[in-house]
Amino acid sequence: MIPLSGERTDAHGIIKEKSDSGVILRGTSTLKRGFAHMLKNGVVMDVTTVEQAQIAEDAGAVSVMVLDKLPSDVRKAGGVARTASIRIIEDIMDSVTIPVMAKCRIGHVYEAKVLEETDVDMIDESEVLTPADENHHIWKWDFTTPFVNGARSLSEALRRIEEGAAMIRTKGEPGTGNVAEAVTHIKKVNDELRTIKAIYDSGDNQDLVRMAREFKVSYDLVEETAKLGRLPVVNFAAGGIATPADAAYLMSLGCDGIFVGSGIFNADDAKERARAIVLATTFWNESEKVKEAQKMIDERQSMLGLDVKTLELRMQERGSSA
């Protein structure tokens, strides 16, 4: 079975119906977190058009994420980045068989409601878009549709899970083609998990209470996570992944799967690159296969990328304090 730590069984998002064949439940934590488990060891690709979504599906993506603009274009455009056009999301839902996700702004309850009504399979409350509420994230237990959230640390991940996130991803630094921040974030989460696991194993409950206060989450969630030694939900890598080797490296750090944003469709060899990143994710622990995948792409076609130190806009900092 899958861990259900922090689950709220009285959530508004849980719908109970009676049918001829008995009682049925929708929107439970088993269903929301279970959906994310089906994506494991797979690649979710950012897309902005039907054509890109079909390329992603043909390449073996487990899901597509619909945006108005790719993260790197969001950077260039400036202004306010909002959820994608509903018509485009619907067109994409009608043209691929894999699950379709879409992003809403942090804290924007009604963009999320619109996406739920549209019937997307998962909602990403994302720092790539301009936050609508700097102090609060969405209370995701009110929704039947599952959510994924970004996190740079264990405390951020646990706060999002406490709000009802069914899946976590690293924030990285979106739209940069630079994997450094995603690497930092997953290593930090892993380090902190090892720390609380060690505290749990030592039996020092008082120290776990201290950690819960530091993380600003409930003691029970910290204790259960410490006992597991991993997040109670699926954890993907995201933010700056541009090549097959990037994807394989993050898988080797213990990520359950990969989100690729601008890295594919801002490269000049999108089709081959999409396929190559999927191959490298699936066979990440076979160096020869990763090499074959890396050989499918041309570094001269990779997106140029940005040095994180020179950025004026650090998307990863959005929503981190809440």
Place this chain on the structure above:
Amino acid sequence: MSLIVGVFAIQGDVYENISSTKTALKELGVEGTVLGVKTAEDVSKLDGLIIPGGESTTIGQLSLVNSSLKTIKEKIEHGMPVLGICAGMIMLSKTANDRIIGKTDQPLLDLLDIKLERNSFGRQKESFETDVSMASINIPKFDGVFIRAPSVSDVGSGVEVLAKFNEKIVAVKKGNMIGVAFHPELTKDVSLHKYFVNLIKKSKTGQI
């Protein structure tokens, strides 16, 4: 006698199936090892295989890469028991149609004579939990977790219907092949995994 049970580890919820199978072996007191398998060589050593839930298009395409699909097909044709869960049941089938998109040209094992509809109950918001009865294999009540689940609209000769929900077929069996639309590995109940381990045991000792 020790059984070797594999979980096809290309994509999807591999770990949960390994863990449920280990629990099933332990509860039955049957000796065996459970491992994730990716290559044709890994598959060739198995006594039984679980094809887990995930995305069937991804699993199908990637298993063509290292030709593991061909070996799986040969092993099943020679009698190796297989449990296909959700995407795994889709992989076992002869034809799969998507409810919205229609006919798909995804790679399939083409073994189980069932007419299958992908995403049959709707999108994720429509995913549901309900009690399922598989009385003919002595599992009268089971917590069925259906995630963007497929269903079977028609079965060919010799395919036994194990369970239905709202008139849709959600579990089938033919000889050494079992297909279920729901996810037993996401729940505490390991009775289906136990049934499958017993099937592998019988197959290995030549009782079927």
